[in-house]
Amino acid sequence: MSKTIMIVDDSSSMRQVVGIALKSAGYDVLEGCDGRDALAKLDGRKVHLIISDVNMPNMDGITFLKEVKKHASYKFTPVIMLTTESQESKMNEGRAAGAKAWMVKPFKPAQILDAVSKLVLP
Amino acid sequence: MTSILDQAAGTFFAEAREMLVQMEDCLLRLDAEPGDRDTLDALFRSAHTIKGSAGLFGFDHVVSFTHEVETLLDRVRDGTIELTAPLVALLLRSADMIGRLIGAVESPAAEDGTGAARDAESRALLEALHAATGTRPGDGTTAAGGMAGGASTTAQATGTWHISVRFGREMFRNGMDPLAFLRYLSTLGDLEPVVTLDDAIPAAEDFDPETCYLGFEMRLSTGASREAIEEAFSFVREDCDLRLVPPGSRVEAYLALIEQLPEADPRLGEILVACGAVTRAELDRALATQARTRETEDVQVPIGALLASETGVPAQVVEAAAARQVKTRETRAEESRLLRIGADKLDGLINLVGELVIAGAGANLLAQRARDRPLTEATQTVLRLVEDIRNSALQLRMVQIGETFNRYRRVVHDVSKSLGKQIELTISGADTELDKSVVERIGDPLMHLVRNALDHGIEMPGERRAAGKPETARVSLNAFHDSGSIVIEVIDDGRGLDRDRILRKAIERGLVEAGTSMSDSEVLNLVFEAGFSTAERVTDLSGRGVGMDVVRRNIEALRGSVSLSSRVGEGTRVTIRLPLTLAIIDGFLVEVAGGSYVLPLDMVRECVDLRPEAAAQLGDAPLGCIDLHGEVLPVVHLAAWFGRPVVASGRRSVVVVRFGENRAGLVVDRLLGEFQTVIKPLGKLFAHLRGIGGSTILGSGEVALILDVPALVASAARGAQAQRKEEQTCPSSP
Amino acid sequence: MTAADLLHSITSTAVAEAARSAGAAPAIALPAELTIYNVAATGALFSARLAEGGDLELDASAVAEVDAAGIQLLLAGRRHARAWDRRFLLHDATNELQAALSLLGLSFDVPPGNPPEDLQ
Structure with a gap:
């Protein structure tokens, strides 16, 4: 049974590349283009990991994180937050909200696969 | 790609x-x-x-x-x-x-x-x-x-690393799965053997399945660099205790690991196997030889000597482990006539003894009602014996706090190194005994306080020199008994707390109103309020997001209290006051609006009558204050507090209770006297009830609620403060 | 507690004891996802069984997903059963569970698919 990963980013090329990389590694992928869209798409579906950008329109990554962690089905689901190195305050806010894994943009597809494999295997 | x-x-x-x-x-x-x-x-x-x-x-x-x-x-x-x-x-x-x-x-x-x-x-x-x-x-x-920091695996010659890791308690809740980290490691090379350590899993009633108690000792044969191995744990670096011993290490590295292992008195062989210094087979052979030697002659050859001679384990490794074994054996010498029993069994016994106390009281009551003198005397003798049993049973649960204190030696050492500070830890009262369940649950709050002192309290050596203080700072952990409680102090001689800054911050955060007159002690203790944090910058040492309010909550959950005193430039003293045991209390029974309530006897100072004019002043308000020996005493009117009908007529009493520094009066309808009781925790359903700490069953079969005196005292103090603000005066003594 | 209550608690212990020796309680079925999301509920079943006076006999045949929290629950069950002087039995471990156990160097000493004989 393959594991499902949700990628939330407003950049379609980012979603596409990360999505293809994850699928080629054997994961199922769910996409959301911002926090609000992701919440609607999750809707109680089982996911094993969420990868989310911090800067997004409509609902940013930190708000999304706080919302998703309120949900009983996702409160223990690991989250990788994507950020830029200049956003230390965002990182602290996100850590407090339960995001322990961070990746600094930009990164290569191999790097995100490496990070993902520390948290869930396909 | x-x-x-x-x-x-x-x-x-x-x-x-x-x-x-x-x-x-x-x-x-x-x-x-x-x-x-x-x-x-x-x-x-x-x-x-x-x-x-x-x-x-x-x-x-x-x-x-x-x-x-x-x-x-x-x-x-x-x-x-x-x-x-x-x-x-x-x-x-x-x-x-x-x-x-x-x-x-x-x-x-x-x-x-x-x-x-x-x-x-x-x-x-x-x-x-x-x-x-x-x-x-x-x-x-x-x-x-x-970007370069990722998975840069510079090729090296293959070697076997020893990896020792203890995961943090929050791992699972944070979505981290140690199993995934181990699988990841196994992609770097040959991960074998792995030893899973479940020693930290507590007894059934204290076990929380969502808390992580696991640790692992493992060997990884790989060409990967130290960085690449550490990188596997990058998401949990701050939430785990990771130690690596590189391939081909000198024996000193294993000696250090043996010293650092957190598990209590592990057997020599287990340590060596866990370190990968010897294999299980080598150990078994050594054990078998030892057994044979013992059969043929009465002289025991130490297992260390056997291992060294039979397997060629470096002698120093064996010596270090043997030294540790001797140490544990010495502390065991006194225990040698004792049995090791599961804490569960002990708890079961104590619970039964508690029930016995109640049943005995019930039998005594029946005998008294029947006016049967010889039977009353007999039941009284039984009761006295039961009380002795109770005391002995409670003694069984008592452990010394020293082992908990010793854990902080390493913390102080590591932290002072990483911060570049010079800190000396002194410990006193390590032999002070308290209930095992209290010891287990005081560790985390204490760790937070110690880290706070190290991180924020102690200044850098330069700053200390400039202030005319010795460069080496001192942190003390003290424990002692004081009137039915145990007191634990965390003292540092650092920069102390700045009263004005705390007050400013508290006003900023809306915890107090500007212009409120407060004593120094009241201001300093604001740091324990929810939503207050003195750390201007969150550092990795003092823990993210966890404030002093959590420390206070954890301590209060143990029916304890915490307070703080400090002098700018001279240091800070945090005082924790805890009950000796959580299972049984000597209670003081009172009646309020027809119901029975129990107060912990050691918190009762005195009982006085409620004067009619004070009663009139109080009316049916839940909080107020009265005059006691010429001093203002904040009171809680229990009937009104619990929303029961207030009977204005008739004689009522005030039970004066003390908790830590504070006193308060509890207005009750009748005093029923001393009473020994077992605390039964209330269900989660009642956890939000303010002022109730548990329940118990009286000898008559009636349920009585146990009052949460610390919470009531705090409410009374707040009520009095609010009243002071309104500039009302208390009724003066006639 | 009244004397009657006390008597009742003694009898109920005796009943539980009798039930235990008769081996009446069925094996606890582990959930398909033996993970952090289910350990609290499953752990409560363990505690209840131990409190009733029963052994921890676990049916692992449904376990399709397992994480370290799930493994820890099994380890805790084994420790607690020992502390209460009860038996701990795990049978029908699935491949997923076996793989996780072998990665962690663990074994519950019961071959998969072979329930122990002394259950009656």
Whole structure:
């Protein structure tokens, strides 16, 4: 049974590349283009990991994180937050909200696969 | 991976063009309406998206240039830099440049000949961006440099590493799965053997399945570097205790590991196997030889000597482990006539003894009612014996706090090293005994307090020297008994707490109103309020987000209290007061509105009558104050507090209770006297009830609620404070 | 507690004891996802069984997904059963569970698919 990963980013090329990389590694992928869209798409579906950008329109990554962690089905689901190195305050806010894994943009597809494999295997 | 990128490159170029249009739009709109927040955010996101995606595709030119734009926009967003018209112009030109850089990647042929001119212009723009941001050229290289940190596995000769890891309690709840980390490690090489340590799993009633208690000892044969192995734990570096022993290490490394292992008195053989210094087979052979030797002659050959001679284990490794075994054996010498029993069984016994106390009281009551003198005397004798049993049973649960204190030696050592501070830890009262369940649950709050002292209290050596203090700071942990409680103190001689700063902050946070008159002690203890944090910057040492309010809550959950005193420049003293046991209390029974309530006897100071005029003043308000020996005493009117009907007529009493520094009076209808009782925790359903700490069953079979005196005292104090604010005066003594 | 209550608690212990020796309680079925999301609920079943006086006999045949929290629950069950002087039995471990156990160097000493004989 393959594991499902949700990628939330407003950049379609980012979603596409990360999505293809994850699928080629054997994961199922769910996409959301911002926090609000992701919440609607999750809707109680089982996911094993969420990868989310911090800067997004409509609902940013930190708000999304706080919302998703309120949900009983996702409160223990690991989250990788994507950020830029200049956003230390965002990182602290996100850590407090339960995001322990961070990746600094930009990164290569191999790097995100490496990070993902520390948290869930396909 | 190239094929993935080829597939998605079209999406990237389309998206980038879209983002560039959006950037231009936003910049033009900002030119018209400077400072519009949403536009500014959208502008930042455009640059951010281009940079992130370009990095994914490895378009490093685009990344490093866009990084500068993003940095500048971040400063604009946080208000450090104002977005002036010339700046908008610069950003528009920069957006164009990003477009040209992307164009050059998309169709390299079309750019032939113009490349040099573009590069020159790009360099000029970068300099302008640097000037605007206020950074030196070259700072921006972090964008590309930051990417290198990933999975850089420099090939090395294969060797066998020893990895020792203890995961933090919050691992599972944070979504981290140690199993996944181990699987990841197994992709780096040959991960074998793995020893799973479940020693830290507590007894059934204290076990929380969502808390992580696991640790692992393992061997990894790999060509990967130390960094690559550590990188496997990068997401949990702060939440785990990781130790690596490199391949071909000298024996000293294993000696250090043996010393550092947190598990209590592990057997010598287990340690050596866990370290990978010997195999199980070698150990078994040594054990068998030892058994044979013992059969043939009475002289026991120490297992260490056998191991060293039979397997060629470096003698020093064996000595260190043997030394530890001797140490544990010495402490065991006194215990040798004792049995080791599971804490569960002990708890079961204590619970039964508690029931026996109640049943005995019931039998005594029946005998008294029947006016059967010989039977009454017999039941009284039984009761006295039961009380002796109770005391002995409770003694069984008592453990010394020393072992808990000793854990902090290493913390102090590690932290002082990493912070560059010189700190000496002194411990007194290590032999003070308290209930095992209390000891288990005081560890975390105590750790927080110690780390707070190390991190925030103690100054750097230079600062101490300048202040005329010895460079080596002192942190003390003291424990002692005081009137039915145990007191634990964490004392440091650091910079102390600044009363005015705390007050300012508390007012800022809305915890107190400006102009409130408060004593120094009241101000200092504001740090325990929820929503207060003195740390200006959150560091990794004092824990993220966990404040002193959590420490206080944890201690109060143990029916304890915490207070703090401090003098600027001289240091801080945190005093924790805890009950000796959680299972049984000597109670004081009172009646309120027809119901029975129990107070812990050791908190009762005295009982006085409620004077009619004080009763009139109090009315049916739940909180108030009365005059006691010429002093103002805040009181809680229990009937009103619990929303029961207040009977104004008749004689009522005030039970004066003390908790820590504070006193309060509890207005009750009748005093029923002393009573020994077992605390039964209330269900979760009642956990929110303010002022109730548990329940018990009386000898008559009636249920009585146990009052949570610390909470009531605190409420009374707050009530009195509010009243002071309204400038009402208490009724004066007639 | 009244004497009657006390008597009742003694009898109920005796009943539980009788039930235990008769081996009446069925094996606890572990959930398909033996993960952090289910350990609290499953752990409560363990505690209840131990409190009733029963052995921890676990049917692992449904376990399709397992994480370290799930493994820890099994380890805790084994420790607690020992502390209460009860038996701990795990049978029908699936491949997923076996793989996780062998990665962690653990074994519950019961071959898969072979329930122990002394259950009656």
